[in-house]
Amino acid sequence: MPWRVEFEYSRFSQQELDAWQPILTPSWAISIFTVIGLIFIPVGLASLFASESVVEVPFRYDDECLPPDYKDDALEYIQNDNINKTCTRNLTIKNKMKAPIYVYYQLGNFYQNHRRYVKSRDDKQLRNKASENDVGSCSPEDYTSTELGHKPIVPCGIIAWSLFNDTYRISSNNKDLVINKKNIAWKSDQLAKFGSDVYPKNFQIGGLIGGARLNESIPLSEQEDLIVWMRTAALPTFRKLYGKIETDIEVNEEVMLVIENNYNTYEFGGRKSLVLSTTTWVGGRNHFLGMAYILIGGVSLLLAVGFLLLYVMQPRPLGDPSYLSWNRNPGSLR
C-alpha cells in the first residue's frame, strides 16, 4: 500500500532545534560546588542562629505528675475519677522569653496518623448542621448506644472522641500568666471546615469516655481546642498548640505550672509534656535545618577544593580517548 507523508522541512521535524547543550566540565562542577557552598553556609549559619535564639522550655509531666503511690499502677490513677489529678510544679526559666510565648502540649508514641484514626471523622457533619446524621466512617463513635436512642454523635469519630483534656494554668509570682486560647487554630479550619451553626450533640455520653467533653452551647467553629486536635499530626511524637502567653517571662523567673493530668497516656506508654516556646522566622527551636545547610555547604566546598586539586595536579586534554571504556579492555580492541 503506498503511503505519503506530507513533507514539511522544519528544524523541528529534523530535530535540529536550537538547544542549550551544557556539559559537566570540571570547571562547571567546581563552580557549582563553590556556589552551593557559598550560599548554603551563610543560610545555615543564619538559620542555626535563629533557632539558637529560640527559648524552649519542655516539661515532661506524665511521670512527674504521677503520685509516688501510683508509680506502679498508673492506670488505676488515671482511670479513677475520684483521684485528684491536679499537679503543681515550679519551673525556673533560664532565658528571657519574649511574648508571644506559645504553650504546647506534646504527646509521644501517640499515633494520630494511624489510618483508622485519621479516617474516623466526617467533614460534612463538622461543617454543616444539615449533615448531622452524616456519620460516614466514624464507627464506632457514630451513634450513641441503643439505650440512649441511637442518635448521631456530633462531632463523631474517634479523633474528636479522644480529644486531649489536660489543662494548664501558668502563674508567675502568684500572678496568672494568661493563656490566650483564641486564634490557635488555622483560620481556614474555623471558617470552612467547622460550621458556626454546628453544636456538639450526644458527645461523650456513651459508656466509654475518651477525652474532653465539649461545651454544647459553643459552635464547633469556636471550639479551637477541638479544631487543633482534629488536624492530625504527622508523626507519633507531636505538639499541639494549647495557647499563647502574651507577656514576657524574664530571666530566672520562676513560673508555677498547674496541670490537670487527665489524659490517659499510661495505657500505651505515651509521653506527655508541656512546652513553652518562643518562635522566630524559622519557627521553633530545631537546629537540624541549620546544621544540614552547613553540612551540605561544607561538603560542597570540600568537593570543590578536591576537584580543583585534581584538576591542577592531574590535568588531561579534554576528549582523551584513552579514557574510553572499551579502549581499556585489550580483549575487545583489535
Added chain:
Amino acid sequence: MAGGRRRRHHFSRIHAFTCGRASMREEHSLIGGPGFSRKVYCNDPERAMESLLSYGDNYVRTTKYTLATFIPKSLFEQFRRVANFYFLVCAVLSFFPVSPYSGVSNVVPLLVVVAATMVKEFIEDFRRKQQDIEMNNRKVKVHRGDGVFDISKWRDLKVGDVVRVEKDEFFPADLILLASNYDDAICYVETMNLDGETNLKLKQALEGSSMLQEDSNYQNFRAVITCEDPNANLYTFVGSLDLEDQQYPLAPQQLLLRDSKLRNTDFIYGVVIFTGHDTKVMQNATDPPSKRSKIEKRMDKIIYCLFVVLILISFIGSIFFGLMTDDDLENGRMKRWYLRPDNTEIYYDPNSPVVAAILHFLTALMLYGYLIPISLYVSIEIVKVLQSIFINQDVHMYYAETDKPAHARTSNLNEELGQVDTILSDKTGTLTCNSMEFIKCSIAGVAYGRGATEVERALSRRQETPFSQEFKERISESKPSIKGFNFKDERIMNGNWAKEPNANVIQNFLRLLAVCHTAIPEIDEETGKVSYEAESPDEAAFVIAARELGFEFYERTHTTISLRELDPMSGNKIERSYKLLNILEFSSARKRMSVIVRDEEGKLLLLSKGADSVMFERIAKNGREFEEYTKQHISEYADSGLRTLILAYRELNEEEYNQFNKEFTEAKNLVSADQEQIVERIIQSIEKDLILLGATAVEDKLQDGVPECIDKLAQAGIKLWVLTGDKMETAINIGFACSLLRQGMKQIIISSDTPETKSLEKMEDKSAAEVIAIACCINFDGTLLIFQAIKSSVIRQLREAKTLLTTSDENFEALALIIDGKSLTYALEDDVKDSFLELAIGCASVICCRSSPKQKALVTRLVKMRTGSTTLAIGDGANDVGMLQEADIGIGISGVEGMQAVMSSDIAIAQFRYLERLLLVHGHWCYRRISSMICYFFYKNIAFGFTLFFFELYASFSGQAAYNDWFLSLYNVFFTSLPVIALGVFDQDVSSKHCLRFPLLYQEGIQNILFSWKRIIGWALNGVVTSAIIFFFCIRTMEHQAFRKGGQVVGLEVLGATMYTCVVWVVNCQMALSISYFTYIQHIFIWGSIIFWYIFLLAYGAIDPSFSTTAYKVFIEALAPAPSFWFITLLILIASLLPYFVYASIQMRFFPMYHQMIQWIRKDGQTSDPEYCDMVRQRSIRHTTVGTTARLEASKRLEASKRLEISVHSSASKRIELSNFAASKRSEGNSEDR
C-alpha cells in the same frame, strides 16, 4: 494502443508455459465435493439470488476494530497487560475500605492512561480505515445488463459479476479471465504486489469464452463456475466452467488475482469468483509476528523486580502491622485506646490479627503501587509513536525519486535500532538496484568500454592520491544518461565499429544481442522511442546496448524479430527481420539460452549466450580464436564485480535443422515422465560447435552510497552478512563491489555445488596445496550416501576453516566465509550449526549464496538465538519475507520489487544507504532516549514510592498515605510525565552530524551500556537515596516544633505537601541534570511541571474543603508564608541531587563515556578540526575489517610493503586477484611479501 486495433498474435510460444494448460485431471474430480463447493452464476444476479448462495461482498476491512467493537475490544487489549490489569484491580479495590486512598482519585489516572492508549489505537485504526476506504472506493467497469458496462466501486462487486479491466489497472477481486483484446484471449499480469516478481506473467482464457471481446457480447452471456472454496494458495486453482452445456476445466492459468495488475494488454473481461476477504491475497494476509525490543523485555524484568520489592515491603509492613494490632488489645485491656481496638472492623481487629494483616497486605500493595509507574507503558508508547514520526519525517531518509520517505510501520522497535549487532542483507534490490548496466564487453579478444565500476568509484572517492585524478574525470563523465547503458568507447560507438579490424565479428556480436532474447518492445507512440519489457534486467540491458550501438530491435511478432540495423557499407539504417524458428529457453540448470533464426538471406543461425562455465565447452575447435583473451577479460570483469556472459553462434545447415526441429517438436509433444530430459538432450545436440564472439560485462548496479554505508556500519562495529539467492560468482562479485571482500582477505569457501571439472581446473591453476577449502567433488549418482558424503565434507571443511580461524588470530588477517546453499543445508543441521556459527562469527564477512528464503530465515534465527545479539534483516523481495519476520528487526526496501517485503517489515526505507542514518542516528538516539527514559521512570517512582514506605515506619504501618489522595494519583500523570516524554522524544546526546562522524558511538547500544543492569540498579539506588533524603530531612526539619513564626506546628497535611513539593522539585531537577540537550520544549516541560505543581496546589486548595480535604488552603495559608518551607525545599533539593551530581562530575572527569567524549570535543570546537577528529577516531576505533576504510588501509599496507621489495612480476597482481576465489595461506604470504 487503441481498442480497435488488435494484435493477431501472442507470445505464448516464447515463454515457457508448458505447465499452464489445464486438462481434466484427477483433481477436477473433486469439484463439487467438500472444499470445492463454490458455485458462481456468472452474469446472472437473479439466479444467484434464487440459489441462496450468499458470498461476501467485495468490501475489505483491514482495521482491527469496528465502531461497535472498538470499546470492548480495545479495553480487553488494554487490560490484557499485566501491569494494567494490576492497576484495574487496584482501582476496583480502591472502592472498598481496604483502600488507603479514595476510589475516584485512583480511577482517574487509570482512565487517563487507558484513554490515551485508546485514542492512539483509534487514530491508528482510523488511518487504516481511510486506506480501506480508498481501496474499496476504487472504480471498475461492471456489466449492468444489456451489454452495458458501467463504472462501479470495488466494494459493490458481487460474485458472478462480469468486469472489464483496462490496461494498468489492478484487478478488484479474484477473477476468471474470459476474454481479452487479443484473439487468443491472453493477457499479461504483473504480480509484484503478491510475490515481488517484476516479470510479466501470461494468463490465457479458455477457448470457449475467448470470442467475447465486445461489451455487447455479454448481453446474454450465462455461465456457471464451480470451483474450490477460498484458500490461501496462490499457485493452485481448481474449477470448471459450464458454458453452453459444455464443461471446461479451469486452472491457475485463468485466474487473475486481486492486487495484481494488468499489463501490456488493453483490456480484459473477467468474472468475479472470490470477493473481499475470500480473495487469495487476503487469505494470505497474516499479521506479522509482533516483535518486542530487548529493552522492553528487560523493562518487564525490572517491573517484575519492582513487583517483588513491592510485595516484600508490603509483606514486611503487614507483619509489623499485624504485631502492632495484636498488641492493641491485651486480655481485654486496650492499649492504644484512642484507636478503639475493642470495637473495630475486621481490618484492624486485634482479635484476629492475621486476617487484619492479610487485608493490610492488600492495602499496602495498593499504597506502594506507586513504585510501579502506571504511566510507563502509555508514555513509552506515546514516545515511540512520536519517535517514528521523526523517523518518517527525516528528509535525509526521503527518496525524492520515488517520493518515498522512511516509514516506521511499527513503532515498537525504535530503540532496537540502536543495538543492532548483525545485519543480514539480501543482495538483489537491496545492495543493488536490480538494474543492470551494460558497461564493458570483449569482442574478438578486444576489451571495450571505459565506464568506471562502483568499486573503482568508491575507492577513488576515498583515495586522495594523484592517480585518482584520472579516475575522477572518468567518474564525472560516466553518469549514464540511458538507463541500463553505461558504456563508453568511441571505437565502437556511433557506428565506428565498422572501422575496427574485426568488424564482422562485432556485427555478429551486436546482432546476437539484438536477436537472442525474449524481450518485448514497446513503442512510445509520440516519440517513437522503443523501450523494452524483459524477463530479467540483464536481458533488458543487452537489448538496450544493442539499440544504442546501432541494432535497434523494434518489433516482435509470433514468428519474426525485426531490427533496424546499421549497415556498415552505406552507414544508413536498414530494416531487417529475422524469422524466429525456435527459442531454447534459459534455465538455471542450463545457464544459457539460444534462438534459432533464419536471416533475410536464408541463412539458418543458432545464436547462443550463456555462462562461461557452460559455454566454453560448447565451442568448436575452430571457434576458439579469441578464447585466451576473452577468458582473461572475463576474469578481470568478474573481479570488479561484473556479471559476465559469453556470446557464441553457429550457422546451421537445412538438414541439420530439419532433423532437429522434427525431433524437438516430437519431444515437446511427448507425454512421458522423462520428456524433459529428452528435450534437454535434443537441445544439447544442437548447441555445440559454436563460434566464440566475445563476452559481455554487465554491472549489477549497486545502489547509491552502498559502499560508503557499509563502511560506516563496519566502523560502527556492525557485522554485515549477505544472504543471496544468486550464484556464488555474482555474490562474490558484489562482495568485492561493496568492499565486504578485498584483496588480502582470506576467503573460506564452503561449497558442494561446483562441477567436478571446475574444481579440477582450479587445482590445476594453483597448486593443490594452496587451496584450503576446495569444492568437494562428488558424482551425483542418486543415492543417500551422497548426502552423507556432502555433509561430512561440509563438516570437514568447517573444521579446517576453524583451525584457520584460531591460527589467524595472531596476525590480524581478516577472514571471509562464503558458503553456498547446498552446504548451508547441512551446516544448519542441528549437530553442525554451532560450529558453523562459531566460524561465521569469527569471520569479518559472511556471504551465503544460492540460499532459499527458508535458509535465509534459518540463518537469521540461528544468529538471533545462539548469539543473543540483535539482528536486523534487510530485503526487498518476497523471498526475504521469512528473514524479515524472523529477525529482531525487519527492514523492507520500498524499491521496485513490489510491496511484499515492505508489508512484512517493521520499518521501510527506500534505499539501503538510509540504513546508516536509521541506525547510527535514529537508532542511537532512540536507544538512548528510551533507556534513559525507563531508568528515569523507575527512579522517579522509587523516589516517590519509598517516601510512602518510610512514612509507614512512623505510622505503625497502618496504611495511611503521607499525601493527599489526589497528590498521589496525579503524580505520574501530571507532575512528572511531560518531562519524561520530552526526554524520550527530543533528547540528543550528540547531534546527528556527530553520530555519523563518530560511528563507534553506536557501540554504546550494541554493548548495551546505557541500559545495563549496573545502570538500572544505579538509578534505582539513586531513587532510594533521594527518597530517604527527602523523607528524613523533612521529618527532622519539621519535627514537632513550630514551623513558622505564628507558632503553628506541622500537621499531616503540611508535612505531606512539603514532602511532595520536594519530590516534584527533585525529580524534575534530576531530569534537568541528567539531560544535556535543552530546547525550549525541555525548558517548558521541566520548569512547567514544577510551576504547574504550585498552580495545582493553589487551585486545588481553593476548592471547597469537602473535595480538597487536607489540601484545603494548605499552601496559601500554611506553607507559603513560612520561610522554613522554602528553605527546606531548597535544602532537600540540593541535598538529594548532590549524590548524583558528585557521581556525574567524577564520571565525566575520569570515566567519560563515548558520547561524553564527543561532547567534550564538540565543546572545545575540535570537531571542525578534521585531523583531531581523525586522531580520536583512530585511537578509539576498533580494527575494522571490512568496508572501504579497511580496504584502503589494506592497500596502503600492501603498497608500503611493495615499496620495500621490487615488484617481481608484472602479472603478479593479476594472480592475486585470481586467487581471491580460493585464497590460501601461502598465496596470502606471497602477496604480503610483495
